[in-house]
Amino acid sequence: MWSRPACGPPGVGDPSLPSCTGHGRRGHGPRRSGSDLREISGSRLLLRGCVSVTAPGGWDTGPMTDSVILDVWCELQCPDCHRALDDVRALRARYGDRLDIRLRHFPLEKHKHAFAAAQAAEEAAEQGRAWPYVEAVLARTAELGERGEPVLLDVARELGLDAEEFDTALIDGRHILIVDADQAEGKAIGVTGTPTYVIDGERLDGGKSQEGLRARIEEIADRLLSA
Structure with missing residues (x-):
């Protein structure tokens, strides 16, 4: 299953942590004050925490207290x-609800x-089709x-979502905080490229050389689940 982190990522609203400054960053709306960030961290992000993403829906409620966590x-736009x-599908098939696969943004x-x-994926989650949207966009990286x-x-329309709301979300930047927080946390733990996996504190760097990564993830997951 895909899920968001169990609570707002550490460092939300902390100016000492890095944030994404990549190109193509729409959503230059009013920047939020520190109190605004704390309010969002304490409400909306917590509501999005402890949730699982399962096709065909979005971020479905339900903490997975007995599962092993794999951050991806x-x-x-990454081929x-x-x-x-x-590999992700194979892991989902093998472990089901015992492995909580958490999608983390690192543009x-x-x-x-x-x-x-990344912001569009969060809007898809708001509209209940997170995982189908992520898969559909990843299938069109070259076109993107x-x-x-x-x-x-286009992907939003094809999935029957409100494309106008997607466009509005990209303009007003309502999901920037979530993406920024993921980006900052990734940088803090040494993520430099994608995909990168973190399980039981071990970081596994993917990219073009992904051979052996799934086997290592399964080895760690099996050990944790048998403990």
Whole structure:
């Protein structure tokens, strides 16, 4: 299952932590004050925490207290993340609810539409189709690179979502805080590229060389589940 972190990521609203400054960053609305950030951290992000993403829905409520957590740092314009979907599907098939796979945003500056895509994924979650949207966008990374944000709206329409609301969300930046927080946490633990996996405190760097990563994840998950 895909899920958001169990609570707002550490450092939300902390100016000492880095944030994404990549290209293609729409949503230059009014920047929130520290009190605004704390309010969002204490309400909306917590409501989004402890949730699981399962096709065909979005972030469904329900903490998974007995599961092993696998954080997957990815970005939606990354061809390597698209190739990694097979591993993610295999892990979901093998472990089911025993493995809580958490999607974490890490848009790379070299992909100018990745930050917008991350925000769009959060809007898809708001509209109840997070996982189908992520898979559909990852299947069109080349097209996203060529055509840009219209692809994000096209995917929303194809899934029966409110594309106008997607466009509005990209303009007003309502999901920037979530993406920024994921980006900051990733940088803090040494994430430099995508996909990157973190399980039981061990960081496994993917990218073009993903051979052996799923086996290592399974080894750690099996050990934790048998403990």
